[in-house]
Amino acid sequence: MKKIVKLGAVSALSLIVGAASAFAADIKIAFIDPLSGPFASTGTNGLHQFEFAADYMVNQQGGVLGGQTFEVVGFDNKISPKESLIQLQVAIDQGIRFITQGNSSGVANALTEAIDKHNRRNPDDRVLFLNYAAVDPALTNDKCNFWHFRFDANADIKMDAITDSIASNQEIERIYIIGQDYSFGKAVSAAANRFLSEKRPDIEVVGDELHPIGKVKDFTPYSRKIVASGADAVITGNWGADMLGLGKSIIENGFDGPIYTYYAAGSGITAAFGETGKGAIRLVSEGQINPPPTDEAAAYYQAFKAKYPDGNIDQSRISNTIGMLAQAIEAAGTADDVVKVAYELAGMEYESIWGGKVFMREEDHQAIQDIHIQEHTDEGITFTYDGSDYGVRSMKRIEMASMDSPTTCQMKRP
Amino acid sequence: MELILVNLIDGLVTGLLLFMLSAGLTLIFSMMGVLNFAHASFYMLGAYFAYQISIALGFWMGLLIAPLIVGIMGAGVERYGLRRVHQYGHVPELIFTFGLALLIEELVQFIWGKNQMPYSVPDVLNFTAFAIAGNSIPAYKIFMIFISIAIFIGLLYILTRTRVGMIIQAALSYPRTVEALGHNVPLIFMGVFGVGTALAGVAGVIAGPVLGTFPGMAFVLGSIVFVTIVIGGLGSLWGALVASLLIGWITTFAKSYNIAMSDILNGIGIPSPADLDTSAFRDLWTVTSPQIADILPYILMVMILIFRPQGLFGKRQS
Known part of the structure; x- marks a missing residue:
């Protein structure tokens, strides 16, 4: 009898958890970067900036595609390429279609290869790689692929x-x-x-x-x-x-x-x-x-400060990444077909709040800014x-x- | 030539810092027969406490108070943690200290966050003491040298010249006899553990401003401390000193001079392969000393374990 009660409680709990995750944010972005170890601070600050950008630029403006919101999910890769591939698999298994990473080009090289392979083998659940900080030039040269976009200027x-x-x-x-x-x-x-x-x-x-x-x-x-x-x-x-x-x-x-x-x-x-x-x-x-380039940038920074008083915006490209992704999803009319989103991202010209334009070059998916x-x-x-x-x-x-x-x-x- | 002198001083600073960590660890090991994996974590706590105190009361109070707090915490860990786990044998003790190390790292991240702390050298010591051929030696380094040497002499004096030291040494080798003579051996153990961790705390206080105060600082230094006491001989204070200085100088010199492996191999009569890019030993031929500087102590440790398993100054054959 006791066992049955326990079993019932466990299955009820897992149902609640399952339901909760199903009703949560609609479009998930997997953030795979070091959240522990010697480079934890760099990774964690990046995650905060992503979460804030998603919240401020997308969710508070009513989301994309008529109300779908962004959610950034952190995955700790301990700066190891091997660990990153495991986390990538976990993220894909959770149904996440957008992967972002930036710390260490060694990790980015492993990820871009794995994603290319995955997308070729699994045409039904392809993913995009939004690289916000790994700047090894090879990623947009010899090792480039259709799924990889770099929002930072390369080395x-x-x-x-x-x-x-x-x-x-x-x-x-x-x-x-x-x-x-x-x-x-x-x-x-x-x-x-x-x-x-x-x-x-x-x-x-x-x-x-x-x-x-x-x-x-x-x-x-x-x-x-x-x-x-x-x-x-x-x-x-x-x-x-x-x-x-x-x-x-x-x-x-x-x-x-x-x-x-x-x-x-x-x-x-x-x-x-x-x-x-x-x-x-x-x-x-x-x-x-x-000095702050635009009033929007100043307002954005102040709002960030209000949420993270000890935080900094030291990677303004993160807000460009979120902004451009939102614009591409809006233009593609879907967040599930990443091929369409990728075609929208390629060649996009985006007005950055940090002043100037960001242009995603079509031939190598390198942002010019x-x-x-x-x-x-x-x-x-x-x-x-x-x-x-x-x-x-x-x-x-x-x-x-x-x-x-x-x-x-x-x-x-x- | 001048650079050799500068490197000697730099290596001395690194070595003495390592000594302050390994001195406590080696004492604790010889006493309890257990390697304290959390030792470097106490070093980190020392740096963080000192940073927090230095904001309110200045660097010098931090230097005074932070090691005390760390020492009391260490004594508490021995009294209420290790002593209870001790009865189950060595493996649970090891696991306990290992868990403690992880716990402290998480705790530090929880309280202070993952960022670098702006813990810096006090203004009184923030000047160049002297310069050798354009290489300035910061006054803070000289201060580090003096603190470490003072601690070594003090420790040596207490252990060999005072009654307390005699009882400690006796308790290390014959705890039962010492107990039978009416001394409180568990109290001695607690005291030694407390002093050992306090030493790690001092090391943290003075290393924090130069090596950076961040949650990874224990991890970066953790393994090298064990290497030091293995090379020096487990339980030997002199061994810890010699091994620390040896490691300090070896790594400093290996990083300062670009000695290429190809030069060494050519020197002993092995010609370079004609086509380096396709050679199977390409990595071996292109390696330079700064690249392998940080693994040299580990190579030394393996050598010591093969040829002199008790370490340079170790007496015990266990």
Whole structure:
């Protein structure tokens, strides 16, 4: 008798849970990124920005397709490609059609391959890969496929902007390149060498080095080498704890030139750099935060602050991702047929609240947008990061950066 | 030449920091025969507590109070956790400390979140002490060296020159006899555990501003601490010191100089393969010392375990 009661209770409970999930949000987006471990802060902040963007830009405006709402579901991949593939399968099994990921191009490479394979084998439940931050150029070149869309500028586009800035500064004669030892770090180094030799052949690359990702406790030996090399500027693609550790160590050990970076803001990094990073840290990124480019951007940021007082918007491309997806679903008239949605996304021109346009190139699914060189400072900052007095301010803007950059992508379309 | 001196100092700082962690761990091991997996978590707690206290009362009060709190917590863990689990044998003890490590990491994330904490070097020490050929040595590093050496000397003095130290050493080897002589052995165990974790706390307090205060900090340092005490010999304070310094210098020098494997192999008379891209040993030939610097201590540990299983200074043959 007891057993039957228990069985009944369990099945009733599972029915309730099942029903609850069936009535929840209509369009789910799987967010596969590190939510634990050394890069947890980067992943969690990305998830918050996604959840907020979905809520503010879509759900509060009445949803898409006459009332369907967005829901972002977090999946912890522990920054491991293997774990990501398991999480991808879990997400697909839950009926999720939109996958987003950004931290680590190593993971993105594994995901894009797996998704391509899955979509070929299962034409009935295909998924789209919305890459919001993995910037290995190969993803929109040799390894491109129809299902992958990149909303961030790739490493080459960003490096083009960085090297423009370096080339115009005649004081810089010696450059040190350092990065994490995986596909992205190697892509940064290759792009830096290529662009520098084209734009300023007189600049000498005095060091070009990779270090293990997420495993270095103390960056002092690396910064010693940088100082000893006599470099005038440093280029690094580091992110997360590796960015802060490297940056702090370089500055504390006596380097006083500019450090050109991709990801040295937010997630506690800005506050931790504080006064030390002023005048040294330069960032290349797509969205302009300070001064606020539009009134909508300021309102968006304030609403975000109201919800996450300790949070930052350090990846404005996330709101572009959500906005463009919503627009594509609306235009396609369906959220279930991802092929139609993908055709709408390709070639889309989108008015970003962060100023300027975002254009999704049809031939390689690479977003083309305005790129900014920003500096870490406490002067002229409207929206600070990490609850500190510091933030990033735009120094230079490159409109529709690398619009005509070549691609080796040969896309097969269904 | 100057760079060698700079690297010696940098390696010393890394080594001494590692020593403060491994000293406590090795004492606890020799006493209870159990590896405390949560040791690095106490290091992390030290950094977070010190950060929280430094906001209100400044860095120096943090340095004073945070290790005390960590030590009291450690003693509490021994008294109310480990002592109860002890009767079931070593495996449950191991699992207990392992679970504790996970629990502390989650707890830290729950309270402080997953971001980096802006815990920074105090202004008094935020200047360049001196420079060697353009390489500045921050005053904070000198401060770290002095704190660690002071702690080592203090610990050595207490253990070898005082009555308390004698009782501790006796309790380590012959707990039953010491108990029969009327000493409270469980209290000694609790005290040693508390002091050991407090040492980890001190390490956290002074390492937090330079190595970063974030929830992954225990994970990054966790395994290397065990390697240190295995190399030094389980239970040996001198062994912990020598092994820490050895690891500090090995990793620092390996990262500072780009020694390529191809140079070494060529040096001992093996010519490079004609076509590197298609060679089966391509990865071996292209490896450089900074890439493998962080696994060198593990290679050293394997060597030690093969040729001298009791470690450099270990006495026990278990």
